Amino acid sequence: MFAALAGYLQVSDPEQAPPARFARAAVEAETALAELIDRAKRTRPxxxxxxxxxxxxxRELAGLRELPKFLWLSPLAEVRGQLLTAGADLAGRGLLEQSEDxxxxxxxxxxxxSRGADLPAVVTGRRREHEREVRRRQGPGLLLSDGTNPPEVPDDTAAEYGPDVLVGQPAAAGVATGPVRIVHHPSEARLRPGDILLAPTTDPGWTPLFLTLGGLITETGSTIAHGPTVAREYGIPAVICVPEATTRLTEGxxxxxxxxxxxxxxxLTQELPGTDDQCDRP
Known part of the structure; x- marks a missing residue:
């Protein structure tokens, strides 16, 4: 939250302030709705x-879509707390090394x-596998139910555009130019207005950062995932599924x-085309 607020405080143009952008988007949405209804009236009143x-x-109720996710987390948190309590008891009896096991x-x-079975070796193996998996920079684009990762089909599309072009999947229309900010966790974000956010993926916790972005790039996802959906709602250009983007592009x-x-x-340069200020949007 503090990272998002720090970004808001750097907005110098009142027209780009989050409340102003939100208000414009609301007007645009109502205008589009009226146009759709008027078009339909001509043939099907x-x-x-x-x-x-x-x-x-x-439009009135869409915001409630996040409520079930929040409600699910409350009982899950309680279950986790009960399990950790049981784990602490087992650790105290010397049956586990620590409660998290x-x-x-x-x-x-x-x-x-709890009946005295010796399972530390099982825990150690699974913990090692878990730690290995969380270090992955990018997950597979497709994973079958049996855990199989089908080999990716080679894509030669990028070769058509040259070495200075990366090819991803279009997710939110629009064009934006700006400096890349590579962020792996929203709490680490240090964004200035007009920056291009580059992340392995995003989830609802990233949403407060979107209001000052110039554009969004992710390594994974789908067009109906959270990041691209919010980008479209905020009118932010977005490109997703860009392989190894966080390593192929550099900070700034x-x-x-x-x-x-x-x-x-x-x-080729660190300067925005046609401007001396990297934070200006095209």
Whole structure:
């Protein structure tokens, strides 16, 4: 939250302040809704009335979509707390090394441990695997239910555009030019207005950062994932599924991304084309 507030405080143009951008987006949404209803009225008046009612209801209630996720987390947090309490008891009896070890056991295994089963070796192996997996910079684009990662089909599309262009998947229309800011966790973000956020992936915790962004690039995701969806709602260009983008691009490097084509053009200088201020949006 403090990282997001720090970014808001750097906004010098009142028209780019989060409240102003949000208000403009609301007006644009209402205008688009009215145009859709008017277009439908010409041929299907009844359908236009029903569509208008449903679209306005969506605008009023869409914010509730996050509520179930929040409600699910409360009982999960309670379950986790109870498990850690049980883990502390097992650790106190010398059956586990530490309370967190219970998280690497199934429920049946935890019950066996409470009866004296010797499972530290099982925990150690699973913890080692877990630590290895969390160090992955990028997850597989496709993973089957049996854990198989099908080999990726070679894509020669990027060769058509040259070495200074990265090719991803278009996710939110628009064009933006700005310096790249590589962020692996939202709490680490140090963004200035107009920056291009580059992340392995995003989730709802990143949303407060979006209001001052110039554009979004991610290494994974889909067009209906959280990041691209919010980008479209805020009118931010976004390109997703750019392999190894966090290593192929460098901090502060100026790029131009096209959210309609999925192309990211890398500039040779650290200066934005046509301006002396890296924070100005094109």
């Amino acid at each position: 009844l359908r236009a009335r029903v569509a208008g009612c449903l679209l306005r209801r969506v 219970i998280m690497f056991l199934t429920l049946d295994e935890a019950l066996d441990a 490097q100026v790029v131009t991304l096209d959210g309609a084509t999925g192309l990211i053009r890398m500039h």
